[in-house]
Amino acid sequence: MELLKNKVLQEGKVLSGKVLKVDSFLNHQMDPVLMKEVGREFTRRFDGERITKVLTIESSGIAPGIMTALELNVPMIFARKQKSLTLREDIFVEKVFSFTKQETNEITVSRKFIQPGERVLIVDDFLANGEAAFGLARIVEQAGAEVAGIGIVIEKAFQPGRRVLKEAGYRVESLVRIGSLEDGQVTFAEDGE
């Protein structure tokens, strides 16, 4: 997605060989026109997948998630992150480890919002190790629903997230794939597999 590549080149800040800061348009300040285009592009890529719901995770997934849900004309759910939790029967819970923050969070979704047989599109802002996307996928499957696909705004292709998710059988579509952040430079990876 050219618009997004240009934004990454113009405004992304390479903080290390692994960390790209995009807080001017995706993670803190958000560009609503870009988010709308992100929603359109996911809708185009997952055309024909009969999606009934979009699932994302707070907080940075919500804007691309709601724009995708608007284009698809289906509801969106955002999973909540919590440090720890009293067990409750009315929610799905999965543990998700964050390599960046070196901590485990519990992510939760109310059982009433995902029904058996639904086809759920998972949307997230970043893909690195795939832990968050995997946690969301496990929640969809706990509900007896199907993962229609995983839509990622920015993939760090030099980390194992895509491989791990594909090996588990999920279709992953990333709008921008970063091949490397070495020497303070963003290099894009080829699209696709």
Add this chain to the structure above:
Amino acid sequence: MELLKNKVLQEGKVLSGKVLKVDSFLNHQMDPVLMKEVGREFTRRFDGERITKVLTIESSGIAPGIMTALELNVPMIFARKQKSLTLREDIFVEKVFSFTKQETNEITVSRKFIQPGERVLIVDDFLANGEAAFGLARIVEQAGAEVAGIGIVIEKAFQPGRRVLKEAGYRVESLVRIGSLEDGQVTFAEDGE
């Protein structure tokens, strides 16, 4: 806003005399078409205010915030909530007390995203005691910018938020005003003052 009133009546759950649960369309699952209408309505109400930026707070403010920013064609920022924080020079910080959760959070915004002279529209999902909106307003003023107005999706008019914000000189526009949640029933308050 009739569409929103109907949604509150059909799907809102009164949990107590003070708590209305709207997790099927605003706080957990979100209705994107409704959020788009919310954005349009705020844009209509704040027409002529020369707004340069929308400011909201994670997580439930993000969807109404981004839709409003899209209609206004300006960037959106979401403030982050944290339990406690090491002081940093590059961020604005305000303390916000939550009566619901009986805890104080620090809310933060990067200094680089609000410039002196900007006109900022604050958007949030709920107004009760006004603590969050006030914290966001203080951040705007720390930046040397102006609060163009405060747009609230659902106001609990039986709590003091609106009065407190108006006494401080802010313009408050709520799309739905709840007058009472007594006896498990939603009663709407009149629009306006």
